[in-house]
Amino acid sequence: MINMTMQSKKKLALIGAGAIGATHIQIAENSPDFELTTLVDPSEAAKALAQSRGIRWYADYKTMLESDHPDGVIVATPNTTHCDIATACLDRQIPVLVEKPITDTLSSALQLVEAEARTGIPVLVGHHRRHNPILRQARNIVDSGVLGKPVSVTAMATFFKPDAYFDIAWHREAGAGPILINLIHDIDMLRFLVGDIDSVQAMTSNARRGYPVEDTAGAVLRFCNGAIGAVTTSDTTVAPWNWDLCAGEAAHYPRQTENTHFLSGSDGSLSLPGLDIWRYHEKKSWHAPLTQERSTPHLGNPYAEQLHHFAAMIDGRESALCSSLDGMRTLEATLAIHQAALTGQTVTLGSQA
Ligand SMILES: NC(=O)c1ccc[n+]([C@@H]2O[C@H](COP(=O)([O-])OP(=O)(O)OC[C@H]3O[C@@H](n4cnc5c(N)ncnc54)[C@H](O)[C@@H]3O)[C@@H](O)[C@H]2O)c1
Structure with missing residues (x-):
């Protein structure tokens, strides 16, 4: 048969x-x-x-x-x-x-x-x-307009790579660090949720390990819609605040339940991967009660x-x-973080090709 x-x-x-x-x-x-x-x-x-x-x-x-x-x-x-x-x-x-x-x-x-x-x-x-149901839900929340206009976003990608990781020679060299290997995923997430990035400022440090590659980086992103983002990454910190540990995508990362990405809008805010929405239901003022609404994230294997x-x-x-255009723009924004850190200058995207 x-x-x-x-x-x-x-x-x-x-x-x-x-x-x-x-x-x-x-x-x-x-x-x-x-x-x-x-x-x-x-x-x-x-x-x-x-x-x-x-x-x-x-x-x-x-x-x-x-x-x-x-x-x-x-x-x-x-x-x-x-x-x-x-x-x-x-x-x-x-x-x-x-x-x-x-x-x-x-x-x-x-x-x-x-x-x-x-x-x-x-x-x-x-x-x-992008295929994680949590991120699809987050994108629907953003698109629904419940958060208003995107204003400020923060993403954390701090974790610890064991010493043995650096036994492989190229892992110690420039270009193999947490910016291009790890933070690129967060940059793509932010582009997916907030939109295209206009320009980047950044600093890197190798103070902990002393290898040519960075072990830590921080960047400020200006999005084309005017929102401002702040992202930090380090592969030498003992910390739970990174998507791999908190979103439950792979069993080889023991799950934590912290939020790692924070989107603040003109009418409300969203934290991920927990999908908490923060809003005012009466007066919009920092003196009024702010409510927290919990969504139930749908879990699914993004691969x-x-x-x-x-x-x-x-x-x-x-x-x-x-x-491919998205992939190129995400790469461009990520390379811009390296460039901005190296030069100490603001890097405007579209000027590097
Ligand atoms: N999406 C994700 O979660 C994720 C995770 C890890 C790696 N990656 C990406 O996947 C790619 C591979 O990374 P990896 O960690 O699996 O690397 P790896 O070194 O473990 O595996 C690469 C494999 O490609 C083979 N290879 C090399 N040149 C080849 C060629 N010309 N033709 C056929 N095979 C060839 C090697 O023999 C090796 O088995 C990289 O681009 C990396 O950035 C993505």
Whole structure:
């Protein structure tokens, strides 16, 4: 008897079967939309993994693209390879889910944006938090207008990376710190909730560990709609205030119940991930009682939601929740934090390409 479920599933290839690749494999193997048919990764571990799953394995993505015909590809390789690999897939008319950051530089991000426009084949950038039901609820609250106009936002991303993390040489070098690895997710969240960022001021510090890479950073963001944001990150603090620990997205981060992101508007405020709304119901004054309304956050796996959305994109039913343009703008704002800290100057976005 023909298994109709399997027959109707889309064929998925994963390029890059490392740390986040393992998450994608686990999600794909439980997906109602996809069947993981192919792994591309030169490592022996990936080859053995493919053999154990009975799926095809290639060491090189070009060879895979010549002989395999997946309906979609996930690119989960190092950042410097994203542009070339994703472009090669688009040129073969294959939709791509490319991990964050979209690429490693603004110019290569622009190349990928242009490749998407040239081929007409869609790209989804893996800023997976956008697919978290909590963030979708938050976006609905913002869009409902209950908070009024966005005025001020604060995001915290403070946590502790164990010493062993820095045994890997590139983790100690500039560019591998909490700004580009971690804070980029928070920047994307703020762009998703508040809108585009106009300009950035920032400072960084390596005072705790003394490596070339920063261990701590603070930035002030001006949004195009006039709102002001303040974000801090550190990977050398013992603290619960970061999305990974508090939003319950992955079991390997023991869950905390603190809020980490705070949106203050002209008519009300929202804290995340708890989804608390603060409002006045009588007079709008700091002397009047301020009420706290608790929503019940819907929990769901953002990586599974992201893959489900990718299937809908392939079918043409949905457009990318995080487009290549979004990925590029989030990267630009994040790189601007580095640039602002380095120069001590305000960096205006759109002036760096
Ligand atoms: N969205 C998230 O939550 C999240 C989390 C971690 C990492 N990431 C992103 O995912 C990407 C990969 O990060 P990681 O931590 O999994 O890295 P990793 O080093 O653990 O894995 C990368 C894998 O890619 C393979 N690889 C390298 N070059 C390749 C090529 N040309 N073709 C095929 N395979 C190749 C390597 O052998 C390795 O197995 C990065 O862009 C990173 O920023 C995203």
